[in-house]
Amino acid sequence: MNKIGETINKRKKLKHNIRLMNEESRVNRELDLDIPEGLYDKCPKCGKLTNMKLNIENDYICKNCGYHFRMRAIDRIKYILDEDSFVEKGIGYITLNPLYIEGYEAKINKYKKETSLDEAYIYGFGQIYGEPCIIGVMDSHFMMGSMGSVVGEKVAKTFEYAIYKKLPVIIFTASGGARMQEGIFSLMQMAKTSAAVAKHCSLGYLYVSVLTDPTTGGVTASFASLGDIILAEPNALIGFAGPRVIEQTINQKLPEGFQRSEFLMEKGFIDQVINRKDLKKTLHQILQMHRRTV
Amino acid sequence: MNILDKERKLQVLEKNISDLGDSESVSKLVEEVEKFKKNEMTKLSSWDKVLLARHPKRPKSRDFIDYLSKDFIEFHGDRLFGDDKSIIGGIGSIDGIVFTIIAQQKGNTVEENIKRNFGMPHPEGYRKALRLMKQAEKFNRPILTLIDTPGAYPGLGAEERGQGFAIAENLKEMSRLTVPVIAVVIGEGGSGGALALGFANEVLMLENAIYSILSPEGYASIVWKDSSKAPLAAEQMKITAADLKDFDIIDEIILEPFGGAHFNPELTFEKTKKCIMDTYYHLSGLARTELQYQRNAKVRNFGFLQRFNYDNLKEVRK
Numbered sequence: 123m124n125k126i127g128e129t130i131n132k133r134k135k136l137k138h139n140i141r142l143m144n145e146e147s148r149v150n151r152e153l154d155l156d157i158p159e160g161l162y163d164k165c166p167k168c169g170k171l172t173n174m175k176l177n178i179e180n181d182y183i184c185k186n187c188g189y190h191f192r193m194r195a196i197d198r199i200k201y202i203l204d205e206d207s208f209v210e211k212g213i214g215y216i217t218l219n220p221l222y223i224e225g226y227e228a229k230i231n232k233y234k235k236e237t238s239l240d241e242a243y244i245y246g247f248g249q250i251y252g253e254p255c256i257i258g259v260m261d262s263h264f265m266m267g268s269m270g271s272v273v274g275e276k277v278a279k280t281f282e283y284a285i286y287k288k289l290p291v292i293i294f295t296a297s298g299g300a301r302m303q304e305g306i307f308s309l310m311q312m313a314k315t316s317a318a319v320a321k322h323c324s325l326g327y328l329y330v331s332v333l334t335d336p337t338t339g340g341v342t343a344s345f346a347s348l349g350d351i352i353l354a355e356p357n358a359l360i361g362f363a364g365p366r367v368i369e370q371t372i373n374q375k376l377p378e379g380f381q382r383s384e385f386l387m388e389k390g391f392i393d394q395v396i397n398r399k400d401l402k403k404t405l406h407q408i409l410q411m412h413r414r415t416v
Numbered sequence: 417m418n419i420l421d422k423e424r425k426l427q428v429l430e431k432n433i434s435d436l437g438d439s440e441s442v443s444k445l446v447e448e449v450e451k452f453k454k455n456e457m458t459k460l461s462s463w464d465k466v467l468l469a470r471h472p473k474r475p476k477s478r479d480f481i482d483y484l485s486k487d488f489i490e491f492h493g494d495r496l497f498g499d500d501k502s503i504i505g506g507i508g509s510i511d512g513i514v515f516t517i518i519a520q521q522k523g524n525t526v527e528e529n530i531k532r533n534f535g536m537p538h539p540e541g542y543r544k545a546l547r548l549m550k551q552a553e554k555f556n557r558p559i560l561t562l563i564d565t566p567g568a569y570p571g572l573g574a575e576e577r578g579q580g581f582a583i584a585e586n587l588k589e590m591s592r593l594t595v596p597v598i599a600v601v602i603g604e605g606g607s608g609g610a611l612a613l614g615f616a617n618e619v620l621m622l623e624n625a626i627y628s629i630l631s632p633e634g635y636a637s638i639v640w641k642d643s644s645k646a647p648l649a650a651e652q653m654k655i656t657a658a659d660l661k662d663f664d665i666i667d668e669i670i671l672e673p674f675g676g677a678h679f680n681p682e683l684t685f686e687k688t689k690k691c692i693m694d695t696y697y698h699l700s701g702l703a704r705t706e707l708q709y710q711r712n713a714k715v716r717n718f719g720f721l722q723r724f725n726y727d728n729l730k731e732v733r734k
């Protein structure tokens with residue numbers, strides 16, 4: 123390469139780096155959630171206009187009907203972990219477009235801007251009332267939390283990092299399934315994440331998965347349902363096939379409460395449906411009871 | 417004109433020849449047919465391959481098993497709930513080596529298709545498969561899986577009995593197996609329902625088989641709100657054996673005879689058998705822990721992504 127080419131490349135790299143740095147600082151800024159006093163939002167369950175600020179103070183639960191609002195990943199981390207204990211890991215992954223789908227990059231960029239996230243999943247080190255753990259959180263606001271190559275890679279890294287640190291893993295799942303824009307690569311993430319869980323598991327470490335609304339498709343059929351302990355938030359949609367697909371297949375309406383967490387607990391697939399207010403306390407207890415003294 | 421139309425046209429042309437008998441124009445017609453075969457029926461689009469993979473006359477898993485292993489014994493049931501007829505499991509020897517064979521079975525007739533649930537397994541099917549895999553592990557027996565399913569069945573019973581949980585459990589346990597696992601996609605490889613038998617040391621695939629995250633119809637109806645655009649979706653989704661070999665997702669393509677597997681099933685079976693045995697002898701050189709390691713290392717690399725190099729970033733920060 124000649125000298126001019128080299129300089130141009132260097133400049134390009136520099137610009138890219140600076141942009142990334144800005145993005146990073148934006149993420150940090152947005153961690154401090156600032157909702158204006160007068161913001162009202164409609165509750166998806168009871169349909170009542172409610173004051174978001176009051177709901178947030180009420181642990182993101184509707185004051186009127188007890189509906190658990192879908193939480194952003196960063197809010198979840200703030201809510202569950204001790205203050206300032208979170209250290210994010212695995213930053214800097216870039217989602218690519220393996221099938222050259224038109225508009226996929228633009229879509230990703232749009233979600234990046236809207237959510238201040240790199241992808242639909244973040245993980246890192248954290249503490250719950252002083253108990254250390256590796257925590258991973260999916261964000262359904264980022265393209266329905268769908269699992270593509272980057273999400274799969276980061277989930278696998280979560281378990282590998284936990285093995286390295288000899289720590290338990292807690293993952294909050296929220297996903298519409300595999301990301302179809304990445305085709306077969308998304309499908310293979312199911313095997314990849316399951317294999318990562320298996321390795322962490324066979325070394326005797328604890329994995330708690332917390333299923334939140336909605337957990338469906340390829341995520342349900344891989345790491346979400348492989349926890350040693352599986353907890354779920356009330357009334358969360360959990361299943362393999364989506365309700366609409368099932369309705370189309372069997373040509374009838376689904377019964378009330380089908381594929382909800384209470385239903386799954388009834389059928390024996392979930393250890394406990396747990397109210398959001400009790401979640402942090404319970405997770406702390408579980409971690410404490412599994413503390414390794416080596 | 418898709419491959420099915422061409423197939424029909426070829427049948428008409430060949431019938432014309434046999435009707436004509438020995439008359440003058442036969443040689444001309446024969447020439448025409450040869451030309452048609454060569455020019456029209458060898459270039460297949462992705463959608464043609466989808467149609468071939470779902471062809472009603474395409475040989476099914478049971479036909480493969482009957483050819484591969486003359487002494488196959490079928491084992492039923494998951495010992496928990498019931499027996500899923502869309503998955504056949506059992507043991508049988510291929511060239512003197514005893515394999516545990518697990519296969520997804522579609523039907524050759526309408527009645528059989530209903531009995532087999534069109535090759536769409538319920539959780540008990542996957543649990544039967546897992547039971548047999550663990551049995552194979554105990555007796556240090558290689559595992560052969562044949563994949564041919566539109567996907568795991570999306571229904572009330574399947575959800576109630578934990579479809580997602582069953583598939584996940586299979587994936588987790590398959591990563592722990594220490595015996596050779598060979599998977600062959602013989603027809604349709606539909607999403608997680610196929611992968612639940614497809615986490616293997618080597619994945620082989622018939623030339624006109626497909627393997628995808630969802631059906632082209634499903635993709636088209638999500639992206640363009642129009643399932644009739646499935647041919648376009650098939651092209652875009654990269655689901656053919658050649659595409660997947662390019663991506664290194666599969667290891668070997670088994671070539672099919674002219675016109676697809678159903679034109680000459682015997683030849684297809686023979687080639688498949690040879691490929692399976694070659695793969696088996698290649699894998700049998702590995703120790704048990706190596707087999708597990710190889711399977712996991714392979715899956716660990718699946719993904720299409722990039723990671724930003726943070727060393728550069730530190731430079732900028734200074």
Ligand SMILES: [Zn+2]
Pocket residue numbers: 165166167168169170184185186187188189
């Ligand atoms: Zn409400």
